[in-house]
Amino acid sequence: xxxxxxxxxxxxxxxxxxxxxxxxxxxxxxxxxxxxxxxxxxxxxxxxxxxxxxxxxxxxxxxxxxxxxxxxxxxxxxxxxxxxxxxxxxxxxxxxxxxxxxxxxxxxxxxxxxxxxxxxxxxxxxxxxxxxxxxxxxxxxxxxxxxxxxxxxxxxxxxxxxxxxxxx
Numbered sequence: 001x002x003x004x005x006x007x008x009x010x011x012x013x014x015x016x017x018x019x020x021x022x023x024x025x026x027x028x029x030x031x032x033x034x035x036x037x038x039x040x041x042x043x044x045x046x047x048x049x050x051x052x053x054x055x056x057x058x059x060x061x062x063x064x065x066x067x068x069x070x071x072x073x074x075x076x077x078x079x080x081x082x083x084x085x086x087x088x089x090x091x092x093x094x095x096x097x098x099x100x101x102x103x104x105x106x107x108x109x110x111x112x113x114x115x116x117x118x119x120x121x122x123x124x125x126x127x128x129x130x131x132x133x134x135x136x137x138x139x140x141x142x143x144x145x146x147x148x149x150x151x152x153x154x155x156x157x158x159x160x161x162x163x164x165x166x167x168x
Contacts, residue, residue: 014117014118015036015037015056015058015118016056016063016114016118016119016120017033017036017037017038017039017054017055017056017063019120019121019122019125020039020054020063020120020125021033021039022122023122023125023126023129024039024041029041029042029043030042036056037055037056037057037058038053038054038055038056039053039054039055040052040053040054041053041054043133045133045136045137045140046137046140047069047137047140047141048069048070048071048140049070050067050068050069050070050133050136051067051068051070052065052066052067052129052132053065053066053067053068058118060113061113061114061115061116061118062111062112062113062114063111063112063114063120063125064109064110064111065109065110065111065112065128065129065132066098066107066108066109066110067107067108067109067129067132067133067136068105068106068107068108069105069106069107069136069140069143071105071106071143071147072104072105073099073104073105073106073147074104074147075101075104077146077147078099078101080146080147080152080153081099081106081143081146081147082099083153084142084143084146084153084156084157085097085098085099085106087153087154087157088139088142088157092135094110094131095108095109095110095131095132095135096108096109096110097109097135097139106143108132108135108136110128110131110132112124112128138160139160140160141156141159141160142156142157142159142160142161143156145159145160
């Protein structure tokens with residue numbers, strides 16, 4: 001494998017999380033900035049509270065984004081959840097779902113690799129958050145069916161992806 005040289009001084013004074021913070025302020029969301037390279041945001045979704053986390057890695061010029069459900073997965077259910085997440089990931093074009101067993105969390109994750117100037121456009125972050133939230137909303141019922149409804153991953157996805165037509 002070949003590695004590309006990288007000059008650290010090119011981006012030391014540029015932090016894309018400042019752009020993210022401006023977007024968060026414009027949406028009037030509450031957030032916490034844990035130093036210059038990390039911030040967290042709480043956003044109310046249709047199903048539950050979502051925890052957004054942004055981090056900046058200047059060494060690889062990447063903004064990492066994760067958005068977690070406010071749901072704790074019992075340790076004994078992780079085998080089923082891992083299978084469900086694999087099936088959910090098959091349906092995604094951008095990002096992926098992941099689980100952090102120690103914290104009991106399920107989240108959507110994606111990273112944006114930036115250019116040498118570490119340019120980050122407002123539209124990039126808005127689109128990323130929109131996609132993440134949309135995917136979380138879409139798959140929330142499947143996770144609930146699997147965790148608490150006793151459904152298999154296949155049954156949970158089938159039930160959650162059922163599209164209703166017309167009005168009752």
